[in-house]
Amino acid sequence: MKNTLSCSVTIDLDGGDGEIIVSDKKQTLIISIGLSAITLRNFFSDLNALYTYKKTKFKLEHYGSADYYLFVRDSNVIRIEEVKKPGGRDIxxxxxxxxxxxxxxxxxxxxxxxxxxxxxxLNHDKDDFMYPVNKDVTNSFDGFSKSLKQ
Known part of the structure; x- marks a missing residue:
C-alpha cells in the first residue's frame, strides 16, 4: 500500500513560531509550535524516543498557549491528541x-x-541560541533521521 501521507513545514525565522502539517486523505493534523529553537530540539528527541520505545508517550506544548499535543505509541500506530483549553480534543x-x-x-x-x-x-559569528533552526535543532534532527535509517 502506498503511503498517502504528506508533510509541510513552515517556520518564521524571525519570530520562531512554526506550523507542521501532516495529512492524508482522511485527516489533517496541524501542529503549531512556538519557540522553535527549544520546541524542535525536544520534539525530534521525543519522536526518536517514541520510535525506539524509550518512551511510549510524550507531550508537546505550544509555548504561549494552553493547548498541547499528546503523542502516544501503541505498537505500530501513533495516536496524536490535540488538547484544546479550556476544552476540546481532536484525535x-x-x-x-x-x-x-x-x-x-x-x-x-x-x-x-x-x-x-x-x-x-549558520555563520560561526552568529549568536544562534534562540535562532529557530540553530545547531541544537539541526543536530537533534540529524540524530532522529539517522535513527530512522538504522
Whole structure:
C-alpha cells in the first residue's frame, strides 16, 4: 500500500513560531509550535524516543498557549491528541512508520530549502541560541533521521 501521507513545514525565522502539517486523505493534523529553537530540539528527541520505545508517550506544548499535543505509541500506530483549553480534543491516528518517515521527509525538504537560500549552515559569528533552526535543532534532527535509517 502506498503511503498517502504528506508533510509541510513552515517556520518564521524571525519570530520562531512554526506550523507542521501532516495529512492524508482522511485527516489533517496541524501542529503549531512556538519557540522553535527549544520546541524542535525536544520534539525530534521525543519522536526518536517514541520510535525506539524509550518512551511510549510524550507531550508537546505550544509555548504561549494552553493547548498541547499528546503523542502516544501503541505498537505500530501513533495516536496524536490535540488538547484544546479550556476544552476540546481532536484525535489523529497514523501508522507510526509512515508518520515518522513522512515527518522526516518534510523536514529534509525544509532544511534543504534553507541551505539553498543560504540560511544554513549558520555563520560561526552568529549568536544562534534562540535562532529557530540553530545547531541544537539541526543536530537533534540529524540524530532522529539517522535513527530512522538504522
Amino acid at each position: 489523529y491516528i497514523f501508522n507510526l512508520m509512515d508518520f515518522l518517515l513522512t515527518f522526516e521527509k518534510g523536514f529534509q525538504r525544509f532544511f534543504a530549502k534553507l541551505r539553498k537560500d543560504g540560511l544554513l549552515p
